[in-house]
Amino acid sequence: MKFTKKIGVIGVGKLGEAIIAGLIKTDNSIVNNIIGSVNHLESIERVKNKFAIPISQNNINLVSQCDILIIAVKPQNMDSLLKEINPYITKAKLIISVAASVTINYIAQRLEVPVSIIRAMPNTPCVINQGMTAICASANCNQEDLTLANEIFKCVGETVFVDEYLMDGVTALSASGPAYLYVIIESLAEAGVKLGISRDISTLLAAQTMLGAASMVLNSKSHPALLKDMVTTPAGCTIDGLMELEEGKLRVTLIKAVVKAAIRAKELVNN
Numbered sequence: 001m002k003f004t005k006k007i008g009v010i011g012v013g014k015l016g017e018a019i020i021a022g023l024i025k026t027d028n029s030i031v032n033n034i035i036g037s038v039n040h041l042e043s044i045e046r047v048k049n050k051f052a053i054p055i056s057q058n059n060i061n062l063v064s065q066c067d068i069l070i071i072a073v074k075p076q077n078m079d080s081l082l083k084e085i086n087p088y089i090t091k092a093k094l095i096i097s098v099a100a101s102v103t104i105n106y107i108a109q110r111l112e113v114p115v116s117i118i119r120a121m122p123n124t125p126c127v128i129n130q131g132m133t134a135i136c137a138s139a140n141c142n143q144e145d146l147t148l149a150n151e152i153f154k155c156v157g158e159t160v161f162v163d164e165y166l167m168d169g170v171t172a173l174s175a176s177g178p179a180y181l182y183v184i185i186e187s188l189a190e191a192g193v194k195l196g197i198s199r200d201i202s203t204l205l206a207a208q209t210m211l212g213a214a215s216m217v218l219n220s221k222s223h224p225a226l227l228k229d230m231v232t233t234p235a236g237c238t239i240d241g242l243m244e245l246e247e248g249k250l251r252v253t254l255i256k257a258v259v260k261a262a263i264r265a266k267e268l269v270n271n
């Protein structure tokens, strides 16, 4: 994929960096077609050390130059940022926001010009191009806008289009999800340690097992319960482990964790 339009990343923090790295990996020539902005002077040096792209604190200059604006600032910074860039937004621009909880309407209401807006929710594995990004779009987005947004996030992993009302659920499931899964990996590794396996080997066993199991779900397209049954020999040891998980209410705990995080995701910004 070659990106011909000029892309501006407002907020080159953890996620902004991951997106820029993914874009450059996909199309190295994009370094001539991408610029970034940050809040603090010190951050300019950090970004300069990573990418050969123009980087400054000047959002106005960025907005004026770019066709596609990827906004990756914290949700609480969105209001002031949108006020700052509003006078420079033209109809031809495409805005892509990754801010959790910030709705398309929240952005549209703060801009005088009706503009195409994409709301995306990626996750941290984007850093290693194994991200999962859910995307939704304002009603005035055309096919080209959708394709562009999809291609951008494909540079950092898998993508899916959803209706906007599902975005808080997505935030709780796949954006917060890595945190839940790290706890599971850590706990399985602790179990290995308890059974005398070194921490390094235990962590490798747990993490690679999670990766393999996830790949089985994605590649086989089988229901996870069916794959679980394939591991569970009658009167074997796995069923004993599963019984402990049921007694510890693992399933309902995970469901409740995601539901609770979705409620919080709605509250991050007063839409």
Ligand SMILES: NC(=O)c1ccc[n+]([C@@H]2O[C@H](COP(=O)([O-])OP(=O)(O)OC[C@H]3O[C@@H](n4cnc5c(N)ncnc54)[C@H](OP(=O)(O)O)[C@@H]3O)[C@@H](O)[C@H]2O)c1
Pocket (backbone or CB within 6 Å): 010, 011, 012, 013, 014, 015, 016, 037, 038, 039, 040, 041, 043, 059, 072, 073, 074, 075, 077, 081, 098, 099, 100, 121, 122, 123, 124, 175
């Ligand atoms: N990290 C994730 O896993 C994840 C997943 C999905 C969505 N998101 C969303 O992505 C956004 C960024 O998250 P993050 O984890 O990357 O945060 P982060 O590392 O704190 O990055 C935010 C960046 O925004 C910059 N910034 C703040 N105000 C600015 C302004 N007025 N103009 C230009 N730049 C400005 C900051 O600059 P300085 O560096 O100079 O302070 C920083 O580089 C958030 O809205 C979050 O909800 C994050």
